[in-house]
Amino acid sequence: MRWFDxxxxxxxxxxxxxxxxxxxxxxSLELAAAVSNAGGLGSLGLSYHKLGDILPDYEAVLSMxxxxxxxxxxxxxxxxxxxxxxxxxxxxxxxxxxxYKISEIPSLANTTEPFNSKHLDILLKMNPKVVxxxxxxxxxxxxxxxxxxxxxxxxxATTIKEAKILEDSGADAIIAQGFEAGGHRGTFAxxxxxxxxxxxxxxxxxxxxxxxxxxxxxxxxxGKGIAAAFMLGAKGVQLGTAFLSCPEASVSPLxxxxxxxxxxKETRITKAFTGRPAxxxxxxxxxxxxxxTDIIPDFPTVGSVIKPLANAASSKGRDDFLSLWxxxxxxxxxxxxxKKLVKLLVEETSSIFKYFRNS
Amino acid sequence: MRWFDxxxxxxxxxxxxxxxxxxxxxxSLELAAAVSNAGGLGSLGLSYHKLGDILPDYEAVLSMxxxxxxxxxxxxxxxxxxxxxxxxxxxxxxxxxxxYKISEIPSLANTTEPFNSKHLDILLKMNPKVVxxxxxxxxxxxxxxxxxxxxxxxxxATTIKEAKILEDSGADAIIAQGFEAGGHRGTFAxxxxxxxxxxxxxxxxxxxxxxxxxxxxxxxxxGKGIAAAFMLGAKGVQLGTAFLSCPEASVSPLxxxxxxxxxxKETRITKAFTGRPAxxxxxxxxxxxxxxTDIIPDFPTVGSVIKPLANAASSKGRDDFLSLWxxxxxxxxxxxxxKKLVKLLVEETSSIFKYFRNS
Numbered sequence: 001m002r003w004f005d006x007x008x009x010x011x012x013x014x015x016x017x018x019x020x021x022x023x024x025x026x027x028s029l030e031l032a033a034a035v036s037n038a039g040g041l042g043s044l045g046l047s048y049h050k051l052g053d054i055l056p057d058y059e060a061v062l063s064m065x066x067x068x069x070x071x072x073x074x075x076x077x078x079x080x081x082x083x084x085x086x087x088x089x090x091x092x093x094x095x096x097x098x099x100y101k102i103s104e105i106p107s108l109a110n111t112t113e114p115f116n117s118k119h120l121d122i123l124l125k126m127n128p129k130v131v132x133x134x135x136x137x138x139x140x141x142x143x144x145x146x147x148x149x150x151x152x153x154x155x156x157a158t159t160i161k162e163a164k165i166l167e168d169s170g171a172d173a174i175i176a177q178g179f180e181a182g183g184h185r186g187t188f189a190x191x192x193x194x195x196x197x198x199x200x201x202x203x204x205x206x207x208x209x210x211x212x213x214x215x216x217x218x219x220x221x222x223g224k225g226i227a228a229a230f231m232l233g234a235k236g237v238q239l240g241t242a243f244l245s246c247p248e249a250s251v252s253p254l255x256x257x258x259x260x261x262x263x264x265k266e267t268r269i270t271k272a273f274t275g276r277p278a279x280x281x282x283x284x285x286x287x288x289x290x291x292x293t294d295i296i297p298d299f300p301t302v303g304s305v306i307k308p309l310a311n312a313a314s315s316k317g318r319d320d321f322l323s324l325w326x327x328x329x330x331x332x333x334x335x336x337x338x339k340k341l342v343k344l345l346v347e348e349t350s351s352i353f354k355y356f357r358n359s
Numbered sequence: 360m361r362w363f364d365x366x367x368x369x370x371x372x373x374x375x376x377x378x379x380x381x382x383x384x385x386x387s388l389e390l391a392a393a394v395s396n397a398g399g400l401g402s403l404g405l406s407y408h409k410l411g412d413i414l415p416d417y418e419a420v421l422s423m424x425x426x427x428x429x430x431x432x433x434x435x436x437x438x439x440x441x442x443x444x445x446x447x448x449x450x451x452x453x454x455x456x457x458x459y460k461i462s463e464i465p466s467l468a469n470t471t472e473p474f475n476s477k478h479l480d481i482l483l484k485m486n487p488k489v490v491x492x493x494x495x496x497x498x499x500x501x502x503x504x505x506x507x508x509x510x511x512x513x514x515x516a517t518t519i520k521e522a523k524i525l526e527d528s529g530a531d532a533i534i535a536q537g538f539e540a541g542g543h544r545g546t547f548a549x550x551x552x553x554x555x556x557x558x559x560x561x562x563x564x565x566x567x568x569x570x571x572x573x574x575x576x577x578x579x580x581x582g583k584g585i586a587a588a589f590m591l592g593a594k595g596v597q598l599g600t601a602f603l604s605c606p607e608a609s610v611s612p613l614x615x616x617x618x619x620x621x622x623x624k625e626t627r628i629t630k631a632f633t634g635r636p637a638x639x640x641x642x643x644x645x646x647x648x649x650x651x652t653d654i655i656p657d658f659p660t661v662g663s664v665i666k667p668l669a670n671a672a673s674s675k676g677r678d679d680f681l682s683l684w685x686x687x688x689x690x691x692x693x694x695x696x697x698k699k700l701v702k703l704l705v706e707e708t709s710s711i712f713k714y715f716r717n718s
């Protein structure tokens with residue numbers, strides 16, 4: 001049996017157990033289609049979509065591929081109202097608006113809705129092969145409806161405890177999201193600190209604690225990483241940052257630039273851009289908010305205030321307020337088209353297994 | 360060629376590329392000898408030794424094994440004097456002394472000397488097969504003397520930058536110490552934050568950036584972990600926590616107990632016990648000093664003030680002030696003698712390679 005022939009590829013109806021992480025806006029329709037056409041699993045992050053845009057986008061992808069596609073939604077809790085915190089925060093942010101001479105400071109407002117009954121209706125209508133959720137799973141009656149249509153359900157765990165909760169709540173497969181991963185931490189039932197576990201420790205413990213297929217995520221950038229994840233018991237891998245450098249990804253030039261210089265830079269987990277911990281390349285806002293975590297309002301309201309600053313700075317060629325999401329292996333990026341990347345990852349993985357064949 | 364026949368085992372004159380981490384006081388002479396007799400590389404942490412005790416201890420180990428032994432020293436900088444910080448710190452700690460009714464509060468004092476000319480003289484006299492340094496390498500003329508005697512030199516890196524420095528400074532092999540690792544972070548030329556890189560990201564990047572053999576450390580607890588490290592380019596592994604549960608380790612009952620309950624507990628990196636970041640199981644002091652990092656004096660002075668509290672609490676059966684060093688895979692410990700553990704690790708590694716042989 002070849003390494004990629006397993007329960008996960010069988011159930012997802014894909015050739016290679018390589019999942020492109022949804023990455024919300026960064027993952028374009030073209031990227032998802034290219035990955036699925038190459039034998040992996042392309043994903044669409046739909047949480048920031050207007051409801052009316054979801055179906056057309058999914059249909060656009062379907063026009064580009066007839067392979068399995070993963071649709072992704074966020075299942076965060078609605079933000080708590082905290083006027084004192086909000087006031088302190090806006091007071092802190094004001095200086096940036098003054099610096100960029102933006103007279104109108106927007107109020108904190110939700111930038112995305114958690115997965116709700118409207119999303120559910122559209123999801124059931126789209127009836128994809130796979131749906132994945134970030135920040136836990138939706139309520140049990142939603143899960144039931146999704147299961148009734150045989151849509152495969154995936155969600156992320158950052159602790160062993162979370163993995164057990166996901167299995168008990170009906171996840172068909174679980175992503176073990178290591179500390180190394182770029183973007184939002186999937187932490188939903190542990191403290192964020194508890195959820196900071198390196199993949200070398202997290203993955204084998206989740207494999208031991210559950211009986212569903214485990215997908216490794218965080219720091220995997222090439223075939224060696226895929227092979228290592230399989231040694232630790234993974235049945236699949238999810239790569240985000242590695243796909244960010246593909247020309248199909250919708251990544252702004254400043255972000256692309258930061259990624260290509262990432263070997264000289266540091267990534268860090270921060271709440272500064274969205275109100276929820278996420279790993280990105282260190283830039284001005286990340287750095288300046290480092291010790292002010294307490295005054296940062298809940299996800300997903302922060303983006304409404306940061307976005308205008310990001311745009312203003314970007315127009316002057318500065319990435320100071322951009323969320324430069326990236327994992328700790330960002331500097332290993334290849335900058336090749338998604339189809340080539342999937343092919344290369346498979347070849348590298350097969351070749352490293354071959355190298356150790358005579359051990 | 361079998362997986363364990365490589366440049367590292369050849370140069371260290373050992374059978375299996377499995378190194379028992381020095382772990383200062385926790386690694387007994389018996390543990391080091393047992394690991395070396397089993398075909399791995401046993402290590403003695405000598406930094407907290409009185410000068411006069413080093414040679415007798417080494418001779419005691421030599422009476423138990425005629426295989427290679429690694430001697431370990433710390434190469435930290437001497438602490439900076441900071442009276443204001445010290446005053447704030449002692450003020451904070453006072454309450455614990457009152458709680459335990461200890462009338463005499465000791466002053467901050469060095470608990471260990473960095474590797475110096477006296478250590479060098481003894482090292483050259485002992486002439487072991489291997490010496491390893493934590494917190495960087497000693498000055499270049501020391502390195503020269505050590506190299507003149509063909510003693511193999513190892514040190515730890517927590518960033519790619521540090522690995523390059525170690526290679527340029529004469530290290531024969533480099534330990535890539537992942538974020539998962541228990542005990543003191545080896546960070547010496549990067550910020551502690553920069554040095555928080557998961558092994559999945561750190562290891563392959565250090566392998567690519569250097570040309571000496573790389574030893575993986577952090578979160579490795581069984582053969583699957585060893586195989587994964589080899590996939591990522593390691594030529595050897597260093598395990599600390601996995602050996603802590605061996606009966607040969609000199610681990611206090613309270614520490615042992617915390618390790619055996621580690622699946623229910625969290626580990627975290629803290630400066631609270633020594634003044635230098637190290638990963639341990641969360642207990643009272645770690646928790647209560649969490650947001651007071653700024654007032655903690657430099658390593659290695661903190662121990663002089665914490666030790667009496669640790670002893671007083673321990674005598675009442677409490678681990679509140681004990682440094683419960685452990686890595687993020689602590690709950691995967693086996694509780695078997697060191698000889699059996701080395702044998703098991705080798706068998707597991709061979710068996711996982713065999714499992715993937717037909718891939």
